[in-house]
Amino acid sequence: MVISHALGARIKRREDPRLITGRAIYVDDLNFAGMVHVAIVRSPHAHATIRSIDTTAARRAPGVVAVWTGEDVKARCGPLPVGPRIKEMKAPKRFPLVIDGVVRHVGDPVAAVVATTMDAARDASDLVEVDYEPLPSVQDPEAALEPGAPILHQDLGTNVCFRMTYGGGNVEEAFAGADVVVKTRIVQQRLIPAAMETRGVVAQYKGGELTVWTSTQIPHVVKTTLAETVRLPEHEIHVIAPEVGGGFGSKLDVYGEEGLVAALALALGRPVKWIESRRENFIATIHGRGQIDYVELAAHHDGTVAGLRVRAIADLGAYSQLLTPGVPTNTGLMCCGCYRIPNAHAEVIGVFTNRTPTDAYRGAGRPEATFLIERAMDLLAAELKMDPVEVRRKNFIPPAAFPYKTPTGAVYDSGNYERALDKALERADYRALRDEQAKLRKQGRYLGIGIATYVEITGLGAVAGLSGGNWESATVRVEPTGKVTVLTGTSPHGQGEETTFAQIVSDRLGVPVEDVVVLHGDTRAVPHGVGTFGSRTTPVGGSAVYVAAEKVKDKAVQIAAHLLEAAPADISTDGARFTVRGSPERSVEFKDVARMAYKAYKLPAGMEPGLDVTHFFVPKERVFPFGTHLCVVEVDPDTGEVTFRRYIAVDDCGNILNPLLVAGQIHGGIVQGLAQAIYEGVTYDDEGQLLTGTFAEYVVPQATDVPAFELDHTVTPSPHNPLGAKGVGEAGTIGATPAVVNAILDALAPFGVKDLQMPITPRRVWEALEGNSASR
Amino acid sequence: MLIKARINDEWREADVWPGASLLFFLRETLGLVGSKNACEQGECGSCSVWLDGELVCSCLVLAAQAHGHEVRTVEALATDDRLHPVQEAFIQTGAVQCGFCTPGLIVAVADLLEHDPRPSETIIREALAGNLCRCTGYAKIIDAVKIAAGRMQK
Numbered sequence: 001m002v003i004s005h006a007l008g009a010r011i012k013r014r015e016d017p018r019l020i021t022g023r024a025i026y027v028d029d030l031n032f033a034g035m036v037h038v039a040i041v042r043s044p045h046a047h048a049t050i051r052s053i054d055t056t057a058a059r060r061a062p063g064v065v066a067v068w069t070g071e072d073v074k075a076r077c078g079p080l081p082v083g084p085r086i087k088e089m090k091a092p093k094r095f096p097l098v099i100d101g102v103v104r105h106v107g108d109p110v111a112a113v114v115a116t117t118m119d120a121a122r123d124a125s126d127l128v129e130v131d132y133e134p135l136p137s138v139q140d141p142e143a144a145l146e147p148g149a150p151i152l153h154q155d156l157g158t159n160v161c162f163r164m165t166y167g168g169g170n171v172e173e174a175f176a177g178a179d180v181v182v183k184t185r186i187v188q189q190r191l192i193p194a195a196m197e198t199r200g201v202v203a204q205y206k207g208g209e210l211t212v213w214t215s216t217q218i219p220h221v222v223k224t225t226l227a228e229t230v231r232l233p234e235h236e237i238h239v240i241a242p243e244v245g246g247g248f249g250s251k252l253d254v255y256g257e258e259g260l261v262a263a264l265a266l267a268l269g270r271p272v273k274w275i276e277s278r279r280e281n282f283i284a285t286i287h288g289r290g291q292i293d294y295v296e297l298a299a300h301h302d303g304t305v306a307g308l309r310v311r312a313i314a315d316l317g318a319y320s321q322l323l324t325p326g327v328p329t330n331t332g333l334m335c336c337g338c339y340r341i342p343n344a345h346a347e348v349i350g351v352f353t354n355r356t357p358t359d360a361y362r363g364a365g366r367p368e369a370t371f372l373i374e375r376a377m378d379l380l381a382a383e384l385k386m387d388p389v390e391v392r393r394k395n396f397i398p399p400a401a402f403p404y405k406t407p408t409g410a411v412y413d414s415g416n417y418e419r420a421l422d423k424a425l426e427r428a429d430y431r432a433l434r435d436e437q438a439k440l441r442k443q444g445r446y447l448g449i450g451i452a453t454y455v456e457i458t459g460l461g462a463v464a465g466l467s468g469g470n471w472e473s474a475t476v477r478v479e480p481t482g483k484v485t486v487l488t489g490t491s492p493h494g495q496g497e498e499t500t501f502a503q504i505v506s507d508r509l510g511v512p513v514e515d516v517v518v519l520h521g522d523t524r525a526v527p528h529g530v531g532t533f534g535s536r537t538t539p540v541g542g543s544a545v546y547v548a549a550e551k552v553k554d555k556a557v558q559i560a561a562h563l564l565e566a567a568p569a570d571i572s573t574d575g576a577r578f579t580v581r582g583s584p585e586r587s588v589e590f591k592d593v594a595r596m597a598y599k600a601y602k603l604p605a606g607m608e609p610g611l612d613v614t615h616f617f618v619p620k621e622r623v624f625p626f627g628t629h630l631c632v633v634e635v636d637p638d639t640g641e642v643t644f645r646r647y648i649a650v651d652d653c654g655n656i657l658n659p660l661l662v663a664g665q666i667h668g669g670i671v672q673g674l675a676q677a678i679y680e681g682v683t684y685d686d687e688g689q690l691l692t693g694t695f696a697e698y699v700v701p702q703a704t705d706v707p708a709f710e711l712d713h714t715v716t717p718s719p720h721n722p723l724g725a726k727g728v729g730e731a732g733t734i735g736a737t738p739a740v741v742n743a744i745l746d747a748l749a750p751f752g753v754k755d756l757q758m759p760i761t762p763r764r765v766w767e768a769l770e771g772n773s774a775s776r
Numbered sequence: 777m778l779i780k781a782r783i784n785d786e787w788r789e790a791d792v793w794p795g796a797s798l799l800f801f802l803r804e805t806l807g808l809v810g811s812k813n814a815c816e817q818g819e820c821g822s823c824s825v826w827l828d829g830e831l832v833c834s835c836l837v838l839a840a841q842a843h844g845h846e847v848r849t850v851e852a853l854a855t856d857d858r859l860h861p862v863q864e865a866f867i868q869t870g871a872v873q874c875g876f877c878t879p880g881l882i883v884a885v886a887d888l889l890e891h892d893p894r895p896s897e898t899i900i901r902e903a904l905a906g907n908l909c910r911c912t913g914y915a916k917i918i919d920a921v922k923i924a925a926g927r928m929q930k
Binding site for chain 1: 793803804807808809810811812813814815816817819820822849850851853854859863866867868870872873874875876877878879882900901902904905906907908909910911912913914915916917918
């Protein structure tokens with residue numbers, strides 16, 4: 001859909017020339033004279049007391065400039081943010097290094113070695129002698145709830161961080177009166193976000209200003225919180241997110257290393273650099289998912305759902321990071337999916353375990369919600385011997401019901417779930433697929449058709465208490481020559497908003513896209529902002545740009561009217577030129593208006609000079625993209641191997657600003673979602689050692705592992721922002737995991753296999769079939 | 777030890793630690809930061825370069841192995857005013873997102889098309905299996921390879 005010449009058009013990314021030539025500058029590409037390098041000594045134990053740390057040998061090693069332990073951090077650093085604060089949450093303070101003498105996961109940072117080269121720092125870090133007394137550890141979140149389980153944070157006296165409940169209606173009554181109840185226990189395995197660029201921080205204290213370059217999604221939040229962590233006034237801190245090589249939520253955090261490197265730069269008076277190794281990225285950057293969900297769905301014989309009961313136990317890992325509790329609570333909020341479920345109850349329990357902390361990873365609680373309800377709907381269909389499509393159709397929230405409030409408290413803005421489903425079915429030729437499936441089964445071949453209809457939530461705000469709520473900033477500045485500079489508080493790191501935001505301005509002001517530059521990620525250059533996460537950048541950040549551009553246009557019209565000696569209401573414009581209606585000879589060019597805007601004596605009395613507007617956009621409500629994903633697989637019962645036959649995604653993200661970029665978001669999202677279904681999973685041993693610690697053991701999909709995609713859209717604009725956009729960064733991930741798993745279990749239905757643990761590897765399929773061999 | 781190698785058609789020399797990788801030599805010593813360090817163990821392909829015309833992970837090759845040899849990096853592909861057809865195709869199809877894996881992929885694709893000007897989709901996927909991309913899902917990269925192949929034959 002093309003909204004205008006610029007908005008909705010398939011415009012090539014303006015970011016690409018610097019990226020494809022290797023000229024883009026990421027944190028690791030920064031080098032300064034006199035720079036020193038940091039290596040971090042990390043706990044090899046999941047849980048232990050530190051008896052002593054001996055840094056003598058490390059300090060004497062060649063090139064070593066400083067060695068810090070928790071004592072140094074205690075003397076120099078305040079805490080790191082822990083949040084978001086939710087009701088009755090118990091969470092320990094975090095610091096850049098362990099300061100209380102207890103390590104709580106493999107990878108917990110114990111000491112930092114600073115040296116003149118990276119190699120010297122790493123070599124010397126091996127010489128730091130830490131004497132640990134191992135403690136019993138707890139790996140499983142359910143085990144952590146048991147009486148007598150090892151307690152991670154003694155001062156809290158419990159491993160429970162929080163308990164939240166969501167729901168409404170009368171669930172007990174609904175279950176008592178239902179004809180059927182299906183139940184399942186789902187293990188949402190931990191995932192490693194694995195952005196291709198690991199984290200990295202460079203800090204320099206010079207001329208009374210601390211500059212921190214960090215690979216982050218939220219430079220403004222880092223700036224505000226660093227003020228407390230390094231005890232420096234905020235106006236003396238300058239944070240820059242340079243080119244950032246992917247995040248997926250893993251850089252939506254304020255990490256200890258950001259505080260540590262900044263504090264070292266202050267203390268040493270030299271530029272300091274820390275680049276995370278891939279091994280560290282797997283143990284010290286947050287993990288995603290990690291949830292055990294008990295799901296019960298009650299229904300009537302005709303397939304109408306009567307009630308839903310969910311108990312979600314979230315594996316938070318050792319600490320609450322910036323947003324940790326906000327992830328599983330999303331699951332409670334969104335567990336009703338696309339369905340009118342009158343009675344629902346969800347209990348969400350956040351539990352500390354001796355593992356790497358979890359936090360937001362692409363989808364952040366919505367993939368878990370979608371998965372549990374979409375699996376339950378398939379189980380219900382099987383129980384009632386109904387087609388999975390019909391069960392869904394029967395329970396969809398109808399288009400006329402929007403805005404629709406779920407019993408769990410979410411208010412869906414707009415939707416037409418059946419239209420997206422129908423489009424996917426039509427594209428797939430669903431009936432023919434079912435016929436083919438029946439035919440192939442007779443030949444001993446097992447085709448599976450999986451459907452997932454999802455609704456998710458985007459446009460979430462920042463951290464309560466830190467940078468405030470759900471808003472974003474933008475400045476649109478028309479320079480005196482008519483060229484336009486846009487400043488955004490979002491912090492894109494691959495999504496392409498340097499292009500889409502230029503399109504918005506081009507659409508509003510009529511200037512060519514090439515005449516607009518979009519700047520982001522530098523807290524000295526752009527107004528205070530929130531960042532890029534939760535599929536919020538376009539609906540919230542883009543809307544800020546839209547409104548700022550509108551205000552610029554209004555002022556330009558007033559200036560033009562003044563210059564043309566006409567009333568503003570009589571001015572018409574195509575962007576390039578302002579004309580008095582009915583008098584085409586009386587006109588002025590946009591660039592002349594821009595020039596005059598900076599000449600105070602040319603302006604109407606009382607008007608401020610400049611053509612430069614900053615707007616902080618606050619959306620009315622959150623927005624809810626939706627869609628249907630349909631996956632066709634073939635499972636080889638002899639090897640357990642799953643082969644993709646087709647993958648169809650019909651997504652509705654409201655109005656589409658640039659189809660090229662939207663497709664890219666969906667493709668990448670689907671691959672991360674299908675990876676959870678069949679490839680990726682974090683494995684720990686009983687002692688809390690990570691067994692999937694490299695790309696050799698942790699299977700990030702390669703080009704050979706993924707299918708071709710067939711994409712389509714429906715367009716249901718959101719009423720909550722002027723773009724009518726809903727956000728698309730996570731939709732693919734949310735739809736894909738249940739679509740793939742439903743497809744595999746559909747293929748295995750003749751064998752009586754009802755559930756399989758993700759990732760559904762060939763071995764797991766094969767073992768399940770062996771266990772059910774009687775039915776073959 | 778003193779390393780002298782012909783890098784992007786220019787002889788360069790520098791003193792490096794004997795254990796230094798070619799990637800370290802390129803990035804830290806010569807300032808050619810286009811090749812990326814993403815895994816340090818040859819799993820991801822982000823550091824792909826040519827050594828005597830052969831595609832290698834520069835993190836797995838010692839700088840010393842390049843002594844007296846020819847190295848080409850992503851920086852050599854675009855001339856002042858002209859992108860390489862593979863780079864053009866990546867822009868056209870939207871094959872770039874965060875860009876971190878992209879230089880390695882550009883090199884790997886250019887290498888593929890030098891050896892096989894008309895690769896099938898299966899061959900393309902196999903050839904790129906050594907390059908991890910976490911953003912794009914590969915679909916647009918594969919489209920870009922097909923487009924570049926078509927253009928380079930003309």
